[in-house]
Amino acid sequence: MGRRSRGALEREVLTFVAGASAPVTVAETVAGLGDPDVAYTTVMTILTRLVDKGALVRERRGRAFAYAAAVAPPSMSAARAARRMRHLLHDEGHRADVLARFVAELDPDDEQTLRRLLDGHRDDDRPSPESR
Secondary structure (H helix, E strand, O other), X not given: OOOOOOOHHHHHHHHHHHHOOOOEOHHHXXXXXXXXXXXXXXXXXXXXXXXXXXXXXXXXXXXXXEEEEOOOHHHHHHHHHHHHHHHHHHHOOOHHHHHHHHHHOOOHHHHHHHHXXXXXXXXXXXXXXXXX
């Protein structure tokens, strides 16, 4: 197989793990990729990095780990975009300025959606009447 583009193997690994019906090990992932040129250690590194990025979760299975998607496959694109936004916000020194510019550039429908989400999030953080 020819050289993959940057990030292509990571996407293939993520797609395989997300499509699996149960958590998979490194060996199962290597076998599932179907490429004899992909090294076990390379896949292990990619899986570990995907856990570090929050895209996957892992659990012990004997002496090894088994990996599963951190979110349902339909939500993966949204989760990936949210992670990128969080990283950009973290890397930029002026968070309030970045957020203000982001909000100022939203179209009206997106602004209303964001308002509803923020209002709902605040409601979720409030203590329930039973816990007071």
